[in-house]
Amino acid sequence: xxxxxxxxxxxxxxxxxKGDEIHALxxxxxxxxxxxxxxxxxxxxxxxxxxxxIIAGFEEQTEGDVFLKGENINHVAPYKRFMPMVFQSYAxxxxxxxxxxxxxxxxxxxxxxxxxxxDVAMACxxxxxxxxxKCYPGELSGGQQQRVALxxxxxxxxxxxxxxxPLSNLDVKLRIQTRTEIKRVHRMxxxxxxxxxxxxxxxxxxxxxxxIMNHGRTVQEGTPEEIYNNPxxxxxxxxxxxxxxxxxxxxxxxxxxxxxxxxxxIIVVKQENPELSFSExxxxxxxxxxxxxxxxxxxxxxxxxxxxxxxxxxxxxxxxEFEGSFINIHQSNMGKEIQTYQAGDIINLKFDKxxxxxxxx
Amino acid sequence: MNKxxxxxxxxxxxxxxxxxxxxxxxxxxxxxxxxxxxxxxTGDGGISFSVYREVFTQKQNIRAIxxxxxLATLTATFSTFIGFTFAYSIHRAIIxxxxxxxxxxxxxxxxxxxxxxxxxxxxxGRNGLITARLLGIDSLGIYGLNGLVVVQxxxxxxxSYLILSGIVRAVDPDLELSAMNLGARRLRVFRTITLPLTxxxxxxxxxxxxxxxxxxxxxxxxxxxxxxxLSVQAYLxxxxxxxxxxxxxxxxxxxxxxLFIFTxxxxxxxxxxxxxxxxxxxxxxxxxxxxxxxxxxxxFCLMITxxxxxxxxxxxxxxxxxxxxxxxxFTLKHLSYSYDVGFKTLIxxxxxxxxxxxxxxxxxxxxxxxxxxKDLPGRKILEFLSxxxxxxxxxxxxxxxxxxxxxxxxxxSGTAFILIAVYVFRNLPITVEGGIxxxxxxxGEIEESAANLGGNSAYILRRVTLPMIRPAFFAGATYAFIRxxxxxxxxxxxxxxxxxxxxxxxxxxxxxxxxxxxxVMSFVLIILISIIIFLGSQMTKLKGTGLPASLKQLKAY
Ligand SMILES: Nc1ncnc2c1ncn2[C@@H]1O[C@H](COP(=O)(O)OP(=O)(O)OP(=O)(O)O)[C@@H](O)[C@H]1O
Ligand SMILES: [Mg+2]
Numbered sequence: 067x068x069x070x071x072x073x074x075x076x077x078x079x080x081x082x083x084k085g086d087e088i089h090a091l092x093x094x095x096x097x098x099x100x101x102x103x104x105x106x107x108x109x110x111x112x113x114x115x116x117x118x119x120i121i122a123g124f125e126e127q128t129e130g131d132v133f134l135k136g137e138n139i140n141h142v143a144p145y146k147r148f149m150p151m152v153f154q155s156y157a158x159x160x161x162x163x164x165x166x167x168x169x170x171x172x173x174x175x176x177x178x179x180x181x182x183x184x185d186v187a188m189a190c191x192x193x194x195x196x197x198x199x200k201c202y203p204g205e206l207s208g209g210q211q212q213r214v215a216l217x218x219x220x221x222x223x224x225x226x227x228x229x230x231x232p233l234s235n236l237d238v239k240l241r242i243q244t245r246t247e248i249k250r251v252h253r254m255x256x257x258x259x260x261x262x263x264x265x266x267x268x269x270x271x272x273x274x275x276x277x278i279m280n281h282g283r284t285v286q287e288g289t290p291e292e293i294y295n296n297p298x299x300x301x302x303x304x305x306x307x308x309x310x311x312x313x314x315x316x317x318x319x320x321x322x323x324x325x326x327x328x329x330x331x332i333i334v335v336k337q338e339n340p341e342l343s344f345s346e347x348x349x350x351x352x353x354x355x356x357x358x359x360x361x362x363x364x365x366x367x368x369x370x371x372x373x374x375x376x377x378x379x380x381x382x383x384x385x386x387e388f389e390g391s392f393i394n395i396h397q398s399n400m401g402k403e404i405q406t407y408q409a410g411d412i413i414n415l416k417f418d419k420x421x422x423x424x425x426x427x
Numbered sequence: 428m429n430k431x432x433x434x435x436x437x438x439x440x441x442x443x444x445x446x447x448x449x450x451x452x453x454x455x456x457x458x459x460x461x462x463x464x465x466x467x468x469t470g471d472g473g474i475s476f477s478v479y480r481e482v483f484t485q486k487q488n489i490r491a492i493x494x495x496x497x498l499a500t501l502t503a504t505f506s507t508f509i510g511f512t513f514a515y516s517i518h519r520a521i522i523x524x525x526x527x528x529x530x531x532x533x534x535x536x537x538x539x540x541x542x543x544x545x546x547x548x549x550x551x552g553r554n555g556l557i558t559a560r561l562l563g564i565d566s567l568g569i570y571g572l573n574g575l576v577v578v579q580x581x582x583x584x585x586x587s588y589l590i591l592s593g594i595v596r597a598v599d600p601d602l603e604l605s606a607m608n609l610g611a612r613r614l615r616v617f618r619t620i621t622l623p624l625t626x627x628x629x630x631x632x633x634x635x636x637x638x639x640x641x642x643x644x645x646x647x648x649x650x651x652x653x654x655x656x657l658s659v660q661a662y663l664x665x666x667x668x669x670x671x672x673x674x675x676x677x678x679x680x681x682x683x684x685x686l687f688i689f690t691x692x693x694x695x696x697x698x699x700x701x702x703x704x705x706x707x708x709x710x711x712x713x714x715x716x717x718x719x720x721x722x723x724x725x726x727f728c729l730m731i732t733x734x735x736x737x738x739x740x741x742x743x744x745x746x747x748x749x750x751x752x753x754x755x756x757f758t759l760k761h762l763s764y765s766y767d768v769g770f771k772t773l774i775x776x777x778x779x780x781x782x783x784x785x786x787x788x789x790x791x792x793x794x795x796x797x798x799x800x801k802d803l804p805g806r807k808i809l810e811f812l813s814x815x816x817x818x819x820x821x822x823x824x825x826x827x828x829x830x831x832x833x834x835x836x837x838x839x840s841g842t843a844f845i846l847i848a849v850y851v852f853r854n855l856p857i858t859v860e861g862g863i864x865x866x867x868x869x870x871g872e873i874e875e876s877a878a879n880l881g882g883n884s885a886y887i888l889r890r891v892t893l894p895m896i897r898p899a900f901f902a903g904a905t906y907a908f909i910r911x912x913x914x915x916x917x918x919x920x921x922x923x924x925x926x927x928x929x930x931x932x933x934x935x936x937x938x939x940x941x942x943x944x945x946x947v948m949s950f951v952l953i954i955l956i957s958i959i960i961f962l963g964s965q966m967t968k969l970k971g972t973g974l975p976a977s978l979k980q981l982k983a984y
Contacts, residue, residue, distance in 0.1 A: 124604045144607045157605035161623050170619075171609035218609065 069136070070100040070226060070258050071121070076130035078116050078282075090116040091127070092282035098226070103252055103259045107269040108279035109305065114262040115154070116282075118228050121260070122151050145174070150219035151228040154235070156211050158203040164190075164214050165199040171222045189221040192251060209240045213247075220251065226258040233268065245272060266306045270294060278302050298341055300351050300425035309353040310393035313427070316348045324424060326352060328389040331368075335422045342426065351425045356396045358421035363405065366414035372407045382406065388415065445797050445809060448790070452812040454837075455852045459827025460682075460819065466830050467676040478676045491660040492680065495641055498572060498656060502579040503637035509580065509731060510587020510632055511625070514595040516724040523725065531732040532588045534739070535581060537956050539913045539930055541645030542949045543578040545937055546741040548650065549946070554752025556741070570652030578646050581735065583639050587632040594628030613717075630695050634688045642681060642820035644916035645930070649937050657681050658822045658916060665826055666920065674826065681820040689818030745946030761943035769948055772927040777955065779843055779926070780911035783850035788904035790851065791858025792896060798859070799866045810859065817856035821916025824853060829920050841923040849918055850911040858903030865899035905960055912956050 078091040090113045098104045106114050119125045121132055123144030132139050139147060150171065159167050168189055172182045190196050193213040203211055212232060219227050232248070233241045249272050252259050263269055269276050270290045278285045278293065278301075286298040297303035300311060317332060318325040324337045324344060335352065337344070344350060361384070370388040377383075377399075384395045384407065395415075397404070407413055468474055482488045513532050517525045535543070550557050551569045569577075598621070606616040622629075644658045651659055657677055665674025745751055749758040791813075797803055798810040816824070828849060832839035839845040915930040922928050929952050936945040 119604075122604075122608055124608075143612075144604070145610050145612050147608075148610065149608075151605070151608050153601050153605060155599065155601055157599060157601040159602060159606070159620060170606065170611070174606075174609060174611035174615060222609065 069097045070102070070134070071098045071260070072096070072131075072133040073117070073121070074131045074133065076117065076120060076132070077128045078113070078120060078125070079128045089282050091120070091130075093130070094279070094282060095284060096277060098258060098260055100225075101256050101258055103249075103261065103272060103274045104277065105261045105263060105269040105273040105275070106277045106279055107263055107266060107306070108285075110264055112279050113282040114264070114279060115230055117279075118151065118230050118260070118262055122149055122228060123147050148222065148224055149226050149228055150222055150224050151230065152212075152215045152219055152232045154231045156203075156215040156235075158211055158214055158218075160203050163200050163202050164195060164206070167203070167214055168217045168221050170218065175222075185221050186217075189217040192220060192254075193217045193247070208236050209244065212236060212244060216248070216251070220255070220257075224257065226260065229259065229261040229263075231263050231265075232261075233263070233265070241268075248272065270306070278305065296339065297353070297423065298339065300353060303353045303423060303425065307353075307355045308394070309355050309423070310359075310391070311351045311353055311425075312389055312391040312393065314350050314352045314424075316344050316346050316350055319344060319346060326350065326424070328352070330389060333419075333422075335419070335424055337424050339423070342424070344424065344426075349427045351427055353423040353425055354393060354417065355421050356394050358418040359393070359395045360416040360418075361395065361397050361407070362414040362416040364414065366416050368415040368417065369412055370415050372409050372411045372413060374409060375407065386413070386415070441797065441800065441803060444793070445803055445805070448794060448797065449805070449809055449812065452809070452852070455848050456812060456816050456819070459824065459831040462831040463675050463679060463823055463827040466672055466826075467679050469672075478672045482673060482676050482680070487655060488660065488677065491655045491657050491677070494572070494654055495657040495681075498575055498579070498647075498654075499637045499640040501572075501576045502583060502640040503633045505576065505580040506584040506587045506636040507591075507629055507632045509584040510589075510591050511595075511629060512724065512727055513584070513588045513731070514591040516728050518592055518596045519600065520721050520724050522721050522728070524729075528728045528732060531735050532585050534735060535585050537909055537913075537953060537960075538582070539645075539933060539949050539952050540582065540643070540915050541578075541649050541930075541934065541937070542742060542953075543581045543738055544574075544646045544649040545933070545942065545945055545949060546738040546745070547574055547578050548937075549741045549745050549751055549942060550737070552752075556752075570650050571654040574650045574652075575646060575654065578650060579640050579643060581738065582646070583636045584731075586635055586639065590632040590635065591625065591628045594625050598624045613720075627695050631692055634692050634695070638685050638688050638818075641684060642822065642916060644822060644919065645934065648934065658820065661822050661826070662919065665829075671830075675830070678820065678823045678826050682818075682823050685818045685820055689815075742946045742950050745943055746950050748943060751942050758943075761947045765944050765947040765951070768944075769929065769932055772929055772932050773948075773951065773955070775843075775926055776912065776929045777959075779846050779850065779928075780908055781959075783847045783854075783911055784904050784908045786847070787851045787854045787907040788858050788900050791855050791903050791907075792862040792900050794855070794859045795862025795866055795896075795899075799863055810863070813859045814856045816852050821853070821914075821918075822920075824849060825917035825920030828917070840921070841925065843926050845921050846918060846926055846928070849921060850907070850914065853914075853917060854907040854910045857906050858899075861899040861903045862896060865896040901963070905963065908959065908963075909956060912952065 073094060073096040076091050076094040076096075077089065080088050080090055082088055092113075094113070094117060096104075096106070096117070106117065108114055116125070120127045123139075123142065127140070134147070134149075159170065162170070165186055168186045169182050172185060177185070186199075187196075190199060193216050195210065195213055195217060198206065198210060201210075203214065206214065212235075215232070229248070233244055236244060245268060248259075248261075251257070261269075261272065273290055275288065276290055276293050277287045280301060286293055286302050293302065293306055297306060297309070300309075303309040304311070312328060314326040314328050316324060317327050322337050323334055325332060325334050333352075368388070370386040370393070373385040373387050373392060375382060375384050379399070381396045381398050382404075384397060386393055386395055467478055468476055510532075513528060516522055517529050517532070547569055549555060551574070555569075602620050602624070603616050606620045607613070611619065642658060644662065647654070647656045647659045648662070657680060661674050661677035661681070663674075664670045664677060668674075746761055747757055747759070748754075749756045749760070794809060794813045798806045798813075800806060803809075819827075828845060829840065831837060832845055839848070913930060914928065915934065918928050919931055919934075922931050929948060933945045933948045933952070936942075936948065
């Protein structure tokens with residue numbers, strides 16, 4: 067597969083008056099292959115939107131290049147790029163009805179009336195908008211608006227679509243439903259997608275590849291599984307796995323086996339992250355994913371004290387004091403005899419040590 | 428609704444206050460209007476429309492009507508164009524100096540109405556700096572339509588800017604980007620997105636300026652030359668020739684379009700802008716602008732700004748130059764002469780403005796309070812009456828007051844009271860609207876809970892509502908003050924030897940070509956207005972009052 071789009075050393079500086087500068091993008095690199103679904107995932111303000119807007123041509127980068135199919139498009143006008151974008155606010159034209167909104171791009175391309183009518187009808191079908199053509203955006207629900215925004219881009223039969231947090235204005239249920247919808251359209255039409263979000267479950271469930279971004283830079287890149295199972299540092303582990311972090315000190319290193327000292331005990335962790343190396347005596351974080359931990363009724367190696375408990379329906383969340391830190395544990399509520407614990411109870415903890423990770427402090 | 432609350436709302440004192448105010452509005456707004464109308468149809472005894480027939484058969488009057496319409500059309504078009512360009516440049520494009528452009532776009536609003544005409548004569552007149560000195564030509568034909576369009580446009584585009592800046596800002600910049608993103612070129616985006624979304628504002632601006640130009644008196648009388656317009660024609664007939672019926676009829680002709688526009692305008696602004704369905708992007712973006720477009724906008728704004736500055740500098744320079752066009756030496760004689768002939772008038776002008784300002788603001792807020800009180804019968808009538816005077820041209824007001832208040836039982840002509848009444852009732856609409864806007868933000872719940880705790884309506888008004896609408900009060904006061912200090916079209920009929928007004932005095936000096944003196948007086952007037960506004964905002968120590976806030980209210984129009 068060829069690289070459909072490449073961002074090379076993209077840098078964007080904004081001045082904040084009085085000589086103060088902010089690097090919204092800082093030598094950001096990215097490649098997207100044809101037909102791929104790539105997600106940029108990062109916290110608010112990390113530069114995701116900035117990247118999309120530079121790709122779409124709304125803003126000019128301070129440095130770096132944007133390549134499309136191997137061609138530099140730094141100076142190509144936005145209306146010639148044909149990379150339609152679904153905005154976070156949808157940006158539907160409020161003075162046009164659904165039909166006119168969807169037809170807008172086709173009219174700009176001066177397509178014939180018949181083609182426009184035909185294509186708009188098709189697009190409406192793809193995103194389930196049939197019957198709403200005469201409505202104005204103000205009369206639509208959030209989910210319907212979202213689908214108009216999607217239809218408006220699909221109707222142009224683009225090779226690539228940009229999405230800027232398209233689901234953030236929807237409620238949880240609709241969000242999950244629309245997720246599948248977008249994924250379906252992606253598969254059905256084979257469109258290349260660059261998708262921006264700060265929602266990890268969205269990224270994990272939809273993407274072929276995830277790019278984790280922070281402070282305008284790439285932090286880690288890989289398939290959802292790679293990233294989830296092997297977060298490269300504590301930022302990623304926290305961001306994508308909601309990991310618990312426990313302070314520890316390195317006692318001894320033997321190849322991949324690292325012995326660390328917690329508050330009261332010593333454990334051995336397999337350290338497979340090639341990017342990291344530790345030295346003896348170093349302060350580190352031990353990251354434990356909530357699902358790597360269980361509450362055991364049998365006697366176990368580890369104990370903790372229940373701090374708070376909150377019932378979540380399918381599972382119960384416990385906040386537990388463990389070795390001087392607090393960790394969160396999910397206990398499934400499936401099955402019959404689930405024992406519940408109260409604050410102050412001392413409980414036995416079971417860890418899946420393969421899911422332990424060490425990170426620099 | 429809570430029972431005790433309903434009772435309080437129907438407090439008899441409210442009803443009494445409402446009745447008194449209604450009576451006052453009828454007396455000072457409707458009655459003069461009625462008097463004027465009566466004069467125009469009963470001029471020669473008996474009811475007839477012969478005066479109107481006369482008006483429409485006399486060439487000079489028809490000419491005046493068509494002149495007024497042509498002038499207003501041109502001024503409205505240019506003002507809206509400049510106002511829109513300013514609004515777009517300041518709020519949408521990314522160009523340097525936006526803050527300064529904004530300040531310049533607002534400055535003309537605190538100037539005496541015909542100051543632009545005055546400086547225009549100094550710059551482009553027979554002895555003008557640019558015409559005679561730099562170009563060595565006689566004059567640029569500033570007397571007449573061309574000069575009037577330029578002068579009025581400079582004075583009125585700020586109004587367009589204010590109306591449009593709110594509307595331009597309300598359009599989500601992402602819409603333009605999105606359109607471009609879907610493949611539309613800039614011109615197409617402008618035509619299909621930007622223009623339709625700002626159209627209500629453009630229309631509103633056009634209508635408001637049209638109305639302003641139509642009813643303008645100060646500029647046409649100074650540089651109108653042979654180009655007669657209705658307001659001047661009415662004044663000349665009424666005061667100059669003493670033909671009261673005909674003068675009045677001409678003035679009434681002005682009233683018809685303004686009333687029409689007034690209602691139309693309310694309709695348009697009601698359906699104002701499309702509120703974007705979901706969240707709006709807060710990101711500033713250069714919108715459609717390419718660097719080239721931004722540069723063009725910048726140059727445009729800069730040129731207008733320089734022109735405005737030039738006008739002000741000219742006035743200042745004119746104040747201290749012995750004889751403009753002939754003797755360019757420095758002098759203070761205009762200043763001392765102005766002091767001799769104008770000091771008393773200046774004090775009187777200021778005095779009456781200072782007296783009428785708090786009355787206007789207080790009454791406006793009171794009317795707003797009554798008009799938003801859902802239990803008060805006839806509150807809509809009250810609101811309508813108080814807003815109506817905005818649609819009545821100053822010329823009609825002036826003539827109406829002369830006719831209504833020149834004999835008992837309301838013999839007021841020649842007194843300070845009649846001037847105060849004009850100020851109060853002419854400036855009322857803005858304060859009322861501002862008050863209503865502020866009051867509808869004060870949620871009814873706050874008042875209700877206060878009522879539940881057992882306050883009567885006077886108490887609620889004083890303790891709960893008033894503090895929350897203080898900003899509206901002071902904004903309205905600022906606006907009323909400026910308008911009183913720069914009034915002309917109505918009061919020119921009503922001043923007397925005892926109670927003169929600076930504007931009229933400046934006009935008189937300009938007419939006899941004592942331009943230096945006129946400059947000094949204009950200059951002093953602007954300075955005085957600025958100082959008082961500054962002191963006022965310092966004294967009240969309130970954020971969100973003073974000029975900017977008062978201008979924000981002006982936008983409602
Ligand atoms: N026009 C601008 N002027 C100055 N700073 C800006 C501008 N636009 C964005 N920024 C800054 O650049 C940084 C990146 O912004 P960006 O909108 O790309 O973030 P984001 O990752 O999309 O965040 P979110 O998830 O909240 O949408 C932020 O710190 C933001 O404050
Ligand atoms: Mg964003």
